[in-house]
Amino acid sequence: MTGSIKSGISCMDSVDRKCIKKVLIVRPNHRLGNQLLISPLIQEVHRMFPDSKIDLFVKGPLCRVLFHNDEAVDDIMTLPRKHFNDFFCYIAGWYKVRSKKYDLVINVVSTSSSGRIATKVARSTYKIFGDEADVNVLINLPYKKHIAVKPIYNLRTYFSALGYDEMTKELPLLKIQLSDAELLAGKEVLRRYIADDKKETIALFTFATGAKCYQQEWWQQFLQELKHRFDNYNIIEILPAENVSQIGFSIPAYYSKDLREIASVLANVRLFIGADSGMMHLAVAAGVTTVGLFSITKMDVYAPYGNLNKGIDTTRVTMDQLMDEINASLPQLN
Template sequence: MSTLKKINVVRRALMQGLTKNIGNTNSTKNIKLTDKTTIKKVLISRPNQRLGNLLLITPLIQEVTNTFPGCKIDLFVKGTIAPIVFENYENINNVVELPKKPFKETLNYIKVWIKLKKQHYDIAINVDKNSSSGRLSVQFANATYKFFGEASEDIESKYKDYEHIAKYPIYNFRSFLTQLGLDKNESPIPSLDLKLSNSEIANGQKLLKDIVNNEKKTICIFTYATGDKCYSETWWEVFYERLKAEYQNNYNIIEVLPVENISKIGFKAPTFYSKDVREIGSLIANSVLFIGADSGIMHLSSASKTPTVGLFSKDNIRKYEPYNNNSVAINTNDSTVDDWIKVINKILS
């Protein structure tokens, strides 16, 4: 582990220890919410800059919008990608962005917190119960109702899919609302959604056509991932050769490249490279299947409504698996290539 990573581990542990008792949802439980139409302005706090983590809050945004029709939502995030991800969410009012490197942009960092404090919200929501910055932001915000992300005593065991990082914030928030006096909500959890427009999807179709120039359907692969989630060149080359043997007669197989412009198969497949996440999503939306390791692009595929096969070598499948639109997570440690092909065939059938 690098020195920087070690410092971040210590920093997170320290901040979580200092903030674990900050904020108390119980303080608003005695204030009953008798009329949902009074909720006009909502703060959702997810101070994180990673593409995947931002896409994973799109279900919660849909949940809040469905619960409080006509409300306006401010997002408290980190970095600069959120306005792009939520570009087509009409009820997103403001995106309050913390700088990615606060120690290098201290003045700007302070200004953002001051900007947050000046606003008033009907409800402030912390997405990640383990986020110290999220808890701090909800505590700091001026809001009638404050939800810090805690789970009720029985909720974790009630839902089989509770562990998923896109789902437990919704289950927790629904529980909070019932404690405020609203009716219990048992509707299906919304899916990830980039909300691609018709024009974006049409542009993605053109981009794909420029690469393959035929009428065959397309399978997208993504061979990169960060850290120990990334499979080796040898692993991918074996899998890619099998994919070709099984599917290249009837399907195009193209590789979506990461921003680092790295290919674990040595650029052997036709490739697509872009730094525009919406453009990448629009191209994937025109494919029949996406295959890739746990990554932000895997979640982008889910949010683009394409059936997604997520490849996992770590024990975090239940937390991060793609879950919408005929998508599947595969534990590659306890299965074989033959097993993976069977899964792919079932999706393509």
């Protein structure tokens, strides 16, 4: 159905960046990770158009929680997760998108049919449908396949063609805006779960959906090695909403459904280790050094990037080599 929707950048022969005052970012997906992954694009739009107001068109309630303190975000328009169960809210969401007028609309993921439709429906002077920038332009640029970075490069490609020097600017990272009060509260929560508050803390997240989830036996071996190699650190587990543990709740386990509190706790630990998941992206956004464990999904698309963050393909390393990778990539933990 979306095949006839035109690709690429619409009606952008020339543009004065100062004229961009209202921007809509389109990502109608309800998952935690996918919503966090638009945070670099929000920062990029705010950098390029500092006087603009940014609206978001998403699915589900999480975005309002995640971007609660983000001054760059003006309005968040949502679709219900299950639109046939809440059909009137579903129609209202689409109507609101159509009722506003924008200077620029950016569809985050080109393969999202609902994203492309929303970009088509929205009233805007300029539209970016999310198609990849010229591979010849991106060939030497970092993270060019990453799902959080591709829409940034799409945006930069156009303005570079207009003579703006954009492509080599520093890339923004995932970020959740936490207040000082939230960070302090997170520190106090963490203290209830650690044995020695003079030691720094490593947080594990042992859950993931589907085939991304490592078996209990794997995690138990991992924990044993981690305790041996990093015995001068507290180690805690961050539990998922499902309240399950792949290590049998064998270490202090923190549980909450409050995403901002979880982020505040994570911001106070030294290292986060977990499989590819929304929680992994939340750790990155909270600013904690993050090691993502990958066995199924593509690291060049989803791995933590920037600072000391990294992804490790666990199918290519032994457990000892995995510990060496963690140790070598985080020298201050030595």
